[in-house]
Structure formats: structure tokens, C-alpha cells
Amino acid sequence: MNKIKTDICIIGAGSGGLSIAAGAVQMGARVVLLEGHKMGGDCLNYGCVPSKALLAAGKMGLAFGKAKDHVQNAIDTIAPHDSVERFEGLGVQVITEFGSFISPTEVQAGDTVITARRFVIATGSSPFVPPLPGLDTVPYDTNETIFQNRTKPEHLLIVGGGPIGMEMAQAHRRLGCDVTVIEGMKALGKDDPELATIVLENLRAEGIEIAEDAMAKEIRGTKGAIEIEAQDGRVFKGSHLLMAVGRKPNIDRLNLDVAGIEHDRTGVKVGANLRSTNRRVYAVGDVAGGLQFTHVAGYHAGVVIKSMLFGLPSKAKTAHIPWATYTDPELAQVGLTEAQAREQHGGKLEVIRFDFAGNDRLIAEGKAKGLIKLMVVRGRPVGASIAGPSAGELIGFWAMALANNLKMGQIAATVLPYPTVNEVNKRAAGAYFTPRLFENANVKRVVGFVQRFLP
Ligand SMILES: Cc1cc2nc3c(=O)[nH]c(=O)nc-3n(C[C@H](O)[C@H](O)[C@H](O)COP(=O)(O)OP(=O)(O)OC[C@H]3O[C@@H](n4cnc5c(N)ncnc54)[C@H](O)[C@@H]3O)c2cc1C
Numbered sequence: 001m002n003k004i005k006t007d008i009c010i011i012g013a014g015s016g017g018l019s020i021a022a023g024a025v026q027m028g029a030r031v032v033l034l035e036g037h038k039m040g041g042d043c044l045n046y047g048c049v050p051s052k053a054l055l056a057a058g059k060m061g062l063a064f065g066k067a068k069d070h071v072q073n074a075i076d077t078i079a080p081h082d083s084v085e086r087f088e089g090l091g092v093q094v095i096t097e098f099g100s101f102i103s104p105t106e107v108q109a110g111d112t113v114i115t116a117r118r119f120v121i122a123t124g125s126s127p128f129v130p131p132l133p134g135l136d137t138v139p140y141d142t143n144e145t146i147f148q149n150r151t152k153p154e155h156l157l158i159v160g161g162g163p164i165g166m167e168m169a170q171a172h173r174r175l176g177c178d179v180t181v182i183e184g185m186k187a188l189g190k191d192d193p194e195l196a197t198i199v200l201e202n203l204r205a206e207g208i209e210i211a212e213d214a215m216a217k218e219i220r221g222t223k224g225a226i227e228i229e230a231q232d233g234r235v236f237k238g239s240h241l242l243m244a245v246g247r248k249p250n251i252d253r254l255n256l257d258v259a260g261i262e263h264d265r266t267g268v269k270v271g272a273n274l275r276s277t278n279r280r281v282y283a284v285g286d287v288a289g290g291l292q293f294t295h296v297a298g299y300h301a302g303v304v305i306k307s308m309l310f311g312l313p314s315k316a317k318t319a320h321i322p323w324a325t326y327t328d329p330e331l332a333q334v335g336l337t338e339a340q341a342r343e344q345h346g347g348k349l350e351v352i353r354f355d356f357a358g359n360d361r362l363i364a365e366g367k368a369k370g371l372i373k374l375m376v377v378r379g380r381p382v383g384a385s386i387a388g389p390s391a392g393e394l395i396g397f398w399a400m401a402l403a404n405n406l407k408m409g410q411i412a413a414t415v416l417p418y419p420t421v422n423e424v425n426k427r428a429a430g431a432y433f434t435p436r437l438f439e440n441a442n443v444k445r446v447v448g449f450v451q452r453f454l455p
């Protein structure tokens, strides 16, 4: 058995683990990084990158086989950035084995035992596959298999209308497949329903069947002829099946109990400081049981680096974390939705809207459909929801405003180039001041008074 002593041992080389490894080693810590499967984790191999590449291939009108080539090409182009070679070049000791705790202070990976001052669990999540009767009798895909699949589905059934289900629905529809989404509650149900409706209307107009309140209960059939029965008796038929009903944390191999690390079905239990019940062990990203996005794993990396390397107090917050679903049109959110803001702030809440129909650039490009909604309390934004072209880019403006607690006045003072799509943000901020300036008797009185005395 080899023995290694190090400052930091990171388990999992996905979005979270890689960010910590690169940051910590370049700031002078000794770092060991364990990866049992593919460097880059879910985001590069089975998640963000292939899904956005497949959506782009659909937009470009590529044939199915060419679309899969495009996906592989995107992964191959990014892979060197996440590779063993790059990280070893930075000075990280990479071990390509799964890690497992053997005591509160030691992890074993293959025939190496690592003792570290601090450990970080960054093992991510996997598709949750529910034990539906009949599912074991038909072939089905998850996000871990669908991108490699080279056979074009004639009619893809997708169970789950979350971001994975809806992005995959549109990508496959645009690649020429029939698509039915079977959603147990409401599709894109974590977003504001008014804005989700704008996206869903567009997806339905493209020919995607979206069945809501259709909880899949039983699966029947054979390869090429699959039937799904919902709890209310509706039956959906198709040739292929994608399961996209959420995630489960990757904790089974970790032997957490031997290290005194508490966990539940959402993942490793952590406080806001991302420390587990074993104080020398942190957890970040999908396995930490909160929001599951690459940028959250990256943000967690900064929080634990501050704590592990400098011993400074450091906490992860969630109120300023944005997300986006990359359908066309896109759907994006930061902070509170209207319903959440109403519940938290009641009568103090002001909701400001600006319709994309008023944006000159989008009118010029024939794409002026969408809506931005701002939730404002006492002159500061507490949330923003956007549905429309480039919503994922536009939400960055409000992510910055919330992260820095900016006032509406500071936002409205920003000058943006004309004509840009970003002006929807500025116009929404301006709409907050419209009644205060243009429908205000005091303002009119002051202007009238000043005008009498000006030369
Ligand atoms: C289809 C899909 C699309 C997505 N699109 C987006 C998007 O557009 N934007 C976005 O922000 N997020 C998106 N996500 C979510 C994003 O992929 C995850 O939030 C992100 O990858 C989480 O990073 P992580 O570091 O926590 O885990 P991962 O990136 O999954 O990395 C965990 C790594 O740990 C390894 N590992 C597991 N157990 C062990 C062990 N015991 N020892 C050693 N190694 C181990 C795994 O092999 C893996 O490589 C998407 C997810 C999916 C499935």
C-alpha cells in the first residue's frame, strides 16, 4: 500500500473538484485529486456541454449523425482543459481511482492511502431512476447514455419536464424526432409559471407534445414500441425513452459512516460553511444537496478555498445564484420569483414588467417575443425572471445587481449601447421610475415652478 500525506485531498474531478484543485495548488497548497471515472465530470461528459451542443446542432439544422459528431467535437475541444495532464502540469497529484473513507482522517484510492489536513467531497450526482413497474423490461436512456446514442429516435418519450427533459425535447424535435414529454406536475415547475408558459407555448408550437399532471405509473412494451401509463390512465406511445426525473447524490462508494459524515437522500449534510459533520471534510457542488449547477460548484470552490487555505470564515449564500434553461426561447431566474417575493415581502413588493415587444434590436431581428419581470422591495431588486432570446445572458445584469445589493437608481443610471437586447434590462429598471417621475403631481408642480423663473 502506498501512503501519501497532503494538505488537501479532493474526491471527484468535476466542476467543483477541478476548480478547487486548480485554485489551491496555484496558491501553494499540496493537492491530491481523485477521479474514478472521467475527468471533467457530468458537466463536460454527460451534462452542460453535450446538451448545449445538441441544442445548437438542432438550431443549425444538422442531420442526426452530424449533430452527434458536433457534440463529441465540443467535448473533445474542452477536454484538455480538464485533463490529467493539465492538472499534473499545475502540480496536482492526480489518482485515477475511486476514493473511499477508511477512517475519519484517511481515504483509500486503489492501492494508495491518503492522509490529508482537509478533504473535499466533490463527487456530484447521477440520474435518479425511479423503480417504476416495467421500466426494467424496456431499453431506456438517461443523460449518461443519450448523447452517445447514434440511432435517431422516431418518437422520443421523455419522462420528466425539468430542465433536462425540456432541453432534450427541443433538441430532438429540431433534429427531426417526434417528442412527447410526460411530466407529473408542471413542466419547468421550478421557474415562474407565467414565464415558463412563454417557453412552453413555443415548444408546443414547434410540435412537442407536453403532457402535464401526468405522473408516469407504469411502463410496458418492447424495444421500438414503448407505452407509458400515467396515474390518471392516459397512455403515451413512442419508440424510445429518456428518463429525466431528477438526480441522486454520488455517495454510495464513499463509506461516509466510517468517517462520521452525516448524509441523507439529498447528499452530504453541510452547513452554510460547506463543512460536514466531520470538521476536516467539506462537500461542494451537486453532492452538497443544494442547487445543482456548474456555476454553483464553482462558487462553492471559492468558499471552501478561503476557509481551507486561509482559515477565514466563509459561507455560501443562495439569494444571488442565477440559473437558465437553454431552450429557445431561454428561461432564466435570479433571486426570488414573484410568488416567493410576495410571500416574503407582502405589500412592500413592487413587480415591474417589460415586454420584449418594445426592444428595437429584437424587432429588427424579428424575434421580439419575451418578458422580463423584476421584483423590487424598497428600491432594490430582490429577484428577476426572464423568458426570451438570450435570457441566460441577460440575467447576468441582475445577478450582479443582487450580488452587490445595488439600488434601482444605480441600475437605471447605467448607459447601454443602442440597439442591444440588453436594453430590456435598462428599460425594465426605467419602468420602475416611470410612475414616480411621470405620474407624480409634485414633480409636475416643481417643474412648473422652476420654469417660471428660468431665463
Ligand atoms: C443533462 C444535464 C445538463 C446540464 N446542464 C447544465 C447547464 O447548462 N448549466 C449548469 O450550470 N449546470 C448544468 N447541469 C448540472 C451540472 O452538470 C452539475 O451541477 C455539475 O456537473 C456539478 O458539478 P460537481 O463537481 O458537483 O459534480 P460532477 O461534475 O458530476 O463531478 C463529480 C465527479 O466525481 C467523480 N466521482 C464520483 N464518486 C467518486 C469517488 N468516490 N471517487 C473519485 N471520484 C468520484 C465522478 O466520476 C465525477 O467525475 C446539467 C446536468 C445535466 C445532467
Ligand SMILES: NC(=O)c1ccc[n+]([C@@H]2O[C@H](COP(=O)([O-])OP(=O)(O)OC[C@H]3O[C@@H](n4cnc5c(N)ncnc54)[C@H](O)[C@@H]3O)[C@@H](O)[C@H]2O)c1
Binding pocket: 130, 159, 160, 161, 162, 163, 164, 165, 167, 182, 183, 184, 185, 186, 187, 188, 189, 190, 214, 215, 216, 217, 244, 245, 246, 247, 291, 292, 293, 323, 324, 325, 326
Ligand atoms: N440549464 C441548466 O442549467 C440545466 C440543465 C439540465 C439540468 N440541470 C440541473 O440538473 C438537475 C436535474 O434536472 P432534471 O430535469 O432531471 O430534474 P428536475 O428535478 O428539475 O425535474 C424533474 C421533473 O420530473 C418530474 N417527475 C418526477 N417523477 C416523475 C414521474 N414518475 N412521471 C413524470 N414526471 C415525473 C418532476 O415533477 C420534475 O418536474 C436540475 O435541477 C438542474 O439543477 C441544469
